[in-house]
Structures are given as structure tokens and as C-alpha cells.
Amino acid sequence: RQPIACKLTLRGEKADKAIEMVLEGINKNIKPTQFDDQGNLSFGIKEHIDIPGMKYNPDIGIFGMNVSVTFEKPGYRIAKRRIQQKKVPAKHRISKEETMKYMEDNFNVNYVTE
Known part of the structure; x- marks a missing residue:
């Protein structure tokens, strides 16, 4: 088997x-x-069948995946545009604490230490 990568926005x-x-x-x-x-x-995620609604398919087998979530505030486009590209000011960047609070409030995540 060969590893396969996929990016989804x-x-x-x-x-x-x-x-x-x-x-x-x-x-x-x-x-x-x-x-x-x-x-x-x-x-x-170690096994894709841990995700609700996913079924085991013997032709595919079991696979794990890495999930990356990127958070941006409105206005981040100034760093990506072609004309007059600028850096996002520090006060407008998202901090680790802001993202953790957002995940806790909107997705009811539990923070574990191990």
C-alpha cells in the first residue's frame, strides 16, 4: 500500500x-x-471507522488520518493577495487561547492532559 494524501477546504x-x-x-x-x-x-484519528457514519469496506480496509483545522479572522486576505500584500498585524492574529475557547464554546471539546 502506498500512502495517499488529500487536502480538503x-x-x-x-x-x-x-x-x-x-x-x-x-x-x-x-x-x-x-x-x-x-x-x-x-x-x-487511528481508524476511520471511529467516525460516526463511516462503515467498514473490505476493499479499502481500515485507515487513519490526520486532521488539521486552520482558523482565520476576517481580513487575513491581506497576507495572501497579490497586490499590496501586507503582514497581518499581531493584534489581529488568532492566539492559541482564542482557538481553544472557540472549540470549547462551539464544539464542547474536553481538554485532556495525557
Whole structure:
């Protein structure tokens, strides 16, 4: 078997549903170390069948996946645009604490230490 990579961009309601679904696969338990200083979240799922609604297919087998969630505030486009590209000011960047609070409030995650 060869490793396969896939990048998927979801926004809005679809992103919320997808995040909720994969969080169910890890029982909504997240370590604070899974957040970086820019407010991004990354975690792994050992078996795709842990995600609710996923079924085992013997042709595919069982596979794990890494999930990375990037958070941005409105206005981050100034760092990505072609004309008059600028840095996002420090006060406008998302912190680890802001993202952790957002995940706790909107997705009811549990923070575990181990």
C-alpha cells in the first residue's frame, strides 16, 4: 500500500459539520498541545471507522488520518493577495487561547492532559 494524501477546504456550515463529525471519532478529547501558537489545531484519528457514519469496506480496509483545522479572522486576505500584500498585524492574529475557547464554546471539546 502506498500512502495517499488529500487536502480538503471546507468553510462555514460544512466545515462545522465536518469538524463535529471527526471530533466524535476522538470522543471530543483534545490535548492543549495539539494547538499551535497561530491558533491551528491538528490531531489524528487511528481508524476511520471511529467516525460516526463511516462503515467498514473490505476493499479499502481500515485507515487513519490526520486532521488539521486552520482558523482565520476576517481580513487575513491581506497576507495572501497579490497586490499590496501586507503582514497581518499581531493584534489581529488568532492566539492559541482564542482557538481553544472557540472549540470549547462551539464544539464542547474536553481538554485532556495525557
